[in-house]
Amino acid sequence: MGTGAKLNGKHTETDYGLKLLSIEIGIPETLSEREQLSGRNIYVNTGNKGVFKQRPITLTFDRMGDYEDWLECISLISADVAGQEVKLELDSQPGYYYYGVAAVSTTKENNVVTSFVISMTADPLKYADPISTTLEDASSRVLDVFGDYETPCIIELVPSGAITRYTIKGAARNPITGEEEDIAIKNLSAGKKVIIDGEACTVTENGANKYADTEMWEFPTLLPGENALTFTSSSVPCDVTIKYKPRYI
Structure with missing residues (x-):
């Protein structure tokens, strides 16, 4: 001890x-x-x-x-x-x-x-120290998530230019069926950080509320093990940072 x-x-x-x-x-x-x-x-x-x-x-x-x-x-x-x-x-x-x-x-x-x-x-649930992963000009990534229980995550987007629509796949799912659901953010501006916070259940752009420009049913979470994530932009890419705390029962 x-x-x-x-x-x-x-x-x-x-x-x-x-x-x-x-x-x-x-x-x-x-x-x-x-x-x-x-x-x-x-x-x-x-x-x-x-x-x-x-x-x-x-x-x-x-x-x-x-x-x-x-x-x-x-x-x-x-x-x-x-x-x-x-x-x-x-x-x-x-x-x-x-x-x-x-x-x-x-x-x-x-x-x-x-x-x-x-x-x-x-x-x-027991928590482990936060983990942060940054993907430059992200298009897809298989993220190996530690823990043994689903955990909310924070997704930060920094656009390299104006984006009409940005879609994230693999970071949200129907709580009943488990089927994947898209997260879509509209009207992103160059250099303005958008934070989709699955812990606080907020969406902000440079600190201001941006939930009205968001299309989703569930805030982002990650599952233990491999999570296949894809990021699709209507124009230019974003730098993406994903943060989460591993959780254990």
Whole structure:
């Protein structure tokens, strides 16, 4: 086990003086359900297959110090962590992290040792460090995506000239059937960056809303493994940058 963890960049040992005793990482409960067809020995999945509830995480620590030290530590940790959206990075698993809301509890039974528990209600999926790939004058690319679960991505376009219509294939799909769907952007201007953000669910051009010039049903996502992407312009090409965070169950 590593020496501790980072919570929004602050380390539990070096910043708070906490010694890690144990980690509990729960398995998120699936929302899938199986129901029997009336009068038949057949069961079907009627729930949300592949959709999960939140993941419980508990970190248990102790800390040496007297009662005054304990009270100071409570104030410090509570101000930074309690009730906050937290990015949790474990020393034992560098490059991966969890997001969630944290809570803090603590007990002190004597003037020497203090017990601290930091618990989180986290997103069901674990994330890895972001990956960015830039394609100059892009026309097509097979992108090998890390992770084991579909992940939203951010697509940035920088046109080399004016473009009436620009189409992206392979980066969006029907959530029910899984069939690929096109993403089309109209009226692009030379040098003005267009960002199709599958995480924030926005489309902007140089920071201004450009959703009205977008034709799509779903924001872009990538699947684990090979993703065949094609980029078609009505005139000149774009430089394309694709960013994503690998996700793991």
